[in-house]
Amino acid sequence: MLIGEVARRSGVSPRMLRHYDALGLVRPTGRTVGGYREYSAEDVRRIFHVESLRSLGLSLKQIGRALEDPAFSPSALVGDLIRWTQERLERERELLERLRAIDASAPAGWQDVLDVVALMQGLDSASAARRQQTVLVRPEGAAVPPELLAGAVLSESDPVVAGALRWALARSDGDGLTTLAAGLRSDDTGVRRRAVLAIAELPEIPGTTEALADALGDADRTVRGHAALALGRRGEEAAVPTLVGMVVEGANDVDAAEVLGTLSRKPGCAERIMAAVEGELAAPTADPATRIRLAQALVELSGDAPLEVLRRLSRDDDRAVALVASAFAGVVEQRAADGPA
Incomplete structure (x- = not known):
């Protein structure tokens, strides 16, 4: 032919x-x-x-x-091809994310595009100081795509820079919730922790409460704790079991007790909290240290029931528990005598 x-x-x-x-x-x-x-x-x-x-x-x-x-060797070559293709796909995925971030900023001109590119380059810097400066020192009126900030939050390991990113994200025109919610489904525990912290600091826009409620079922105790604290501060009773569990475990127990105190002022919520606390006090695993932490939490709660439980704990078989509970009962009694501040 x-x-x-x-x-x-x-x-x-x-x-x-x-x-x-x-x-x-x-x-x-x-x-x-x-x-x-x-x-x-x-x-x-x-x-x-x-x-x-x-x-x-x-x-x-x-x-x-x-x-x-x-x-x-065909197998060696195919292995190389797989690796090269994966690297190429990763580069293209990063490029696609960058293009989407630029598109989301709705650039009015090429200067806007260049500003977003400069932001991305700053956030990609190996220097934590430069990443922080990139977030905090932005030209007046410069658009900051929230999805770009949210992605940076999920990957940022430096706590100071992460705090600056969360601050900027909470004050951006958008919310970045879609990206953060995806972070809550990550296999990486660190990513999920960063995601829940960022969602907790967002304004109460539609979807944030639902995302935090989903995080209550996370396998990681820290993720559950951050979600419970945020939900409790928003008045969500679904956080009660996790908050009481934090007191029992001694994980951010002081913060958890304060939030439980705020929730106890909601009609009907005090009874739910007291039922959970008394259930933990009756558990065989409630050692003296646990009972002391629960007594400390009772001081924060509203109503008459906490005082009754503290008086009962003041007769505890463990001397340390009895002394602490007696002292706290005195605090509650005095507070009741003084009346509302």
């Missing part, structure tokens, strides 16, 4: 076929009397082999080695 017919049957252009010939990849077996390239059936099969390997991402040099070198 002449080159034109081979091109029609194989889908490879005559120009590329001549290139293959020049490289020695596919040399036509014969020539016509007029000197034209003439391909045999075996030559055409080799063309298809070359095209198949090209479809896997091999360079023409690699294809030549694969077809000519009997010792060439």
Whole structure:
């Protein structure tokens, strides 16, 4: 077959076929009397082999080695191709995220685009100081895409920079909640912790309470604790079991007790809190240290029930528990005698 017919049957252009010939990849077996390239059936099969390997991402040099070198290892090459493809996809994913961030900022001109690019470069800096400065020192009126800030929050390991990012995100025009909520589903515990902290600091916009409520079921105690504190401060009773559990475990127990005190002022919520506290006091695992922490939490609660429980604890078999509970009962009694501040 002449080159034109081979091109029609194989889908490879005559120009590329001549290139293959020049490289020695596919040399036509014969020539016509007029000197034209003439391909045999075996030559055409080799063309298809070359095209198949090209479809896997091999360079023409690699294809030549694969077809000519009997010792060439397909498995090693395929492994390299997988790694290179993964790296390329990661680069393209990063590029796509950058383009989306620029698009989300609704740039009015090229200067706006350049400002967002400068922001991204600053956030990608290896220097924590520069990342922090990038967040805090922005030109007046410069748009800061919230999704870009949210993504930076999820990846930021420096606590100072992370705090600056959360501050900027909470004050941005958008909310970045979609990105942060996705972070709550990450397999990386650190990412989930950063996500829940950022959501907790967002204004109470639609979706934040639901995201925090979902985080109450997280496998990580720290994530659950941050979610419970944020929900409790928003008056959400769903946080009560986790908050009481924090007191029992001694994990941010002082903060948890304060939030429980605020919740106890909600109609009907004090009873739920007291039921949870008394349930923990009655548990076989309630050692003296746990009972003392629960007594400390009772001081924060509203109503008459906490005082009754403290008086009962003042007769505890453990002397330390009894002394602490007696002292706290005196505090509550005095507070009741003084009346509202």
